[in-house]
Amino acid sequence: MQKEVTTTREIEAREIPSGTKLTIPEGTPLAITQSLGGAYTVITPYGSMARIDGKDGDAIGQEVVGSAEAAAAGKTTDEMAWEQLKTCYDPEIPVNIVDLGLVYKCELAPRPEGGQKAEVRFTLTAPGCGMGDTLKEDIRQKLLSVPGIEEADVQVMFDPPWSMSMMSDAAKLQLGLM
Secondary structure (H helix, E strand, O other): OOOEEEOOEEEEEEEOOOOOOOEOOOOOEEEEEEEEEEEEEEOOOOOOOEEEEHHHHHHHHHOOOOHHHOOOOOOOOHHHHHHOOOOOOOOOOOOOOOOOHHHHHHHHEEEOOOOEEEEEEEEOOOOOOOOHHHHHHHHHHHHHHOOOOEEEEEEEEEOOOOHHHOOOHHHHHOOOOO
């Protein structure tokens, strides 16, 4: 169900599926199609889709979603990294990428100059899916919001190919497959 809103200020967003940055002017009518994982997926008056970060939720009359630092209390960097991955969603599927089985690897390693480097390898539900660049940038930005992660190497891979058997039971239940 879509919710009609109008921007109250200028917003930086990312076009879907290209991931290209765009500016949505103040006073622009939008339709919110999804609000998951600290981001809002909207349809612009021109019919294109865009993703707005949770930090800009106030500009569309929605909740402002905080940073990973607020949720960091007592957790390891690895735990926080996985928690951030669970806030990443394909704009067309209401299940996070971890439960969908799209994340093949998330490893942290110390950097010589300090902090940690996150290395993530993930796939898409289909090789022709146009969401690769959008998800890649979303993953990168969310990992860089984790205290202690200073660098994120995020790559899409297609081997092994994704299958529905990689989904968690929770994802299957949510999608009505169980």
